[in-house]
Amino acid sequence: MRQNTRNAPAGFATRAIHLGYEPASEHGALTPPIFMTSTYAFESAEAGAELFRGERAGYIYGRNRNPTQALLEERIASLEGGEAALAVASGMGAIASLLWTLLSAGDEVVIDHTIYGSSFALLTKGLTRFGIAVHPVDMTRLETLEAALTPKTKLVFFETPANPNLRVIDIAAVAERAHAAGALAVVDSTFCSPAIQRPLQFGADLVVHSATKYLGGHGDLLGGLVVGPAETIKQIRTVGLRWLTGATLSPINAFLILRGLKTLELRMERHCASASALAELLASHPAVARVSYPGLASFPQYALAKRQMSLPGGLIAFELEGGVAAGTALMNRLELITRAVSLGDAETLIQHPASMTHSTYSAEERQKHGISDGLVRLSVGLETLDDLVNDLAQALDSLRA
Numbered sequence: 001m002r003q004n005t006r007n008a009p010a011g012f013a014t015r016a017i018h019l020g021y022e023p024a025s026e027h028g029a030l031t032p033p034i035f036m037t038s039t040y041a042f043e044s045a046e047a048g049a050e051l052f053r054g055e056r057a058g059y060i061y062g063r064n065r066n067p068t069q070a071l072l073e074e075r076i077a078s079l080e081g082g083e084a085a086l087a088v089a090s091g092m093g094a095i096a097s098l099l100w101t102l103l104s105a106g107d108e109v110v111i112d113h114t115i116y117g118s119s120f121a122l123l124t125k126g127l128t129r130f131g132i133a134v135h136p137v138d139m140t141r142l143e144t145l146e147a148a149l150t151p152k153t154k155l156v157f158f159e160t161p162a163n164p165n166l167r168v169i170d171i172a173a174v175a176e177r178a179h180a181a182g183a184l185a186v187v188d189s190t191f192c193s194p195a196i197q198r199p200l201q202f203g204a205d206l207v208v209h210s211a212t213k214y215l216g217g218h219g220d221l222l223g224g225l226v227v228g229p230a231e232t233i234k235q236i237r238t239v240g241l242r243w244l245t246g247a248t249l250s251p252i253n254a255f256l257i258l259r260g261l262k263t264l265e266l267r268m269e270r271h272c273a274s275a276s277a278l279a280e281l282l283a284s285h286p287a288v289a290r291v292s293y294p295g296l297a298s299f300p301q302y303a304l305a306k307r308q309m310s311l312p313g314g315l316i317a318f319e320l321e322g323g324v325a326a327g328t329a330l331m332n333r334l335e336l337i338t339r340a341v342s343l344g345d346a347e348t349l350i351q352h353p354a355s356m357t358h359s360t361y362s363a364e365e366r367q368k369h370g371i372s373d374g375l376v377r378l379s380v381g382l383e384t385l386d387d388l389v390n391d392l393a394q395a396l397d398s399l400r401a
């Protein structure tokens, strides 16, 4: 990337667009090429052996690394403020590659009790089959975290804001407790993207993302990322990705995520502005019982959210006076807002966590873990705000008729 004239560090959007790529190195092509190759030719037999011994820099095989993926990793590491990054095939691929690399039988993990349904299943139903103990706690209450930490705790894992109810966890406070116990603090920051929250700044050790969501941003791919210290990332690449999961990101998807990054900051501003307006609409509507949105002054952790996030995000969770039946009716009456799981797309999406993304939790677990059956989750997209307001208002009004 060309230096700017005053040699000042480049801003977020500039790095998201330019970092790590020089058009002159690729025939002047403005856009970085996609390296569609599964393997790489060695200059000589000796050179190949040196690459395998780690004595020579270069590419060996597409499961480990690819130049398109490497550019994405360099940009994400910079945007999150980390030393290095690893790009993988999905958010679950990122979480699984990380956990399987850093944990062994006999280790313990403490998790916040409200996390993405498949992450919850991977931890509580998957890892526990291999001799790893997993303790879900409410990390908004630090004393419950402290009580669960033992000398065997290797990792503390949480999301903030949490999927699906948007509880916000104090990253600095949790990281401090984890470190005091000799454990790593790992944050799934998918709901924010580095445009609005950078957990490493608050003391987290590793950040994971589902790049399927805001980073890709267009609902056309799956991808995942891990960001953290270079040594740990190298270990997750060589052990977790190469041997344990093989969850390699395709070069085309790496290219599409790079394209998404160019507009990330701009898109997040619009997602957040529209979500703030829709949260106000929901909060003032008589059919709505409760709204959870970090940008509302009524949000229980408003001050903490403001400290950790530069904008309140594009997701809203709410409950209707009529509970599950009203939620189902509302979803069916929407005409523009689309019934679908996932989030962070240009399209506004609505889903019912208890029967969809969080159906991996049992009914008791949902109740215990703060995922009420009436909760509806809205991912606010990039459509014209008036059209979203009109659609949501007509569906809400129809509930009272």
Ligand SMILES: *Cc1c(COP(=O)(O)O)cnc(C)c1O
Pocket (backbone or CB within 6 Å): 090, 091, 092, 093, 116, 118, 119, 159, 163, 188, 190, 191, 209, 210, 211, 212, 213, 222, 223, 224
């Ligand atoms: C979607 C999601 C994941 C899983 O990511 P995939 O790309 O679907 O594998 C993990 N964490 C959170 C918070 C998510 O929203």
